[in-house]
Amino acid sequence: MSLQSTPCPKCNGEMVQGFTFEIDGFRRTVSTWVEGAPESSFLQGAKVPAEKCIPVGTFRCSVCGFLEAYARSEFAA
Numbered sequence: 001m002s003l004q005s006t007p008c009p010k011c012n013g014e015m016v017q018g019f020t021f022e023i024d025g026f027r028r029t030v031s032t033w034v035e036g037a038p039e040s041s042f043l044q045g046a047k048v049p050a051e052k053c054i055p056v057g058t059f060r061c062s063v064c065g066f067l068e069a070y071a072r073s074e075f076a077a
Contacts, residue, residue, distance in 0.1 A: 006059070013063025019075065020058050031056040033071035 008015055020031045035052040057075035059068045 008061035008064060008066055009068070010066045011061060011064045013061045015059040015068065016062050018058050018060055020056065020069070030075070031058075031069075 006015055007013065021028045022031060032048075032053045033056050034048055035054075039047040041047045054071040054073055055075040056069050056071050059070075060066070
């Protein structure tokens with residue numbers, strides 16, 4: 001079963017694929033899940049190894065607005 005055909009677990013409505021993003025000044029990036037515990041970095045705030053990053057896709061119920069997020073590599077832009 002694909003994620004797009006999964007009904008809403010709250011009301012059984014239609015789930016619509018989308019994404020959430022982060023705003024950093026003028027830059028907008030897709031939210032990302034990172035494997036492991038966070039490690040601080042003096043210049044960047046947190047160390048984020050690229051090989052441990054997976055983009056987060058979010059599905060929204062068109063009826064009740066419930067959001068469900070998945071970290072899957074096929075959500076990469």
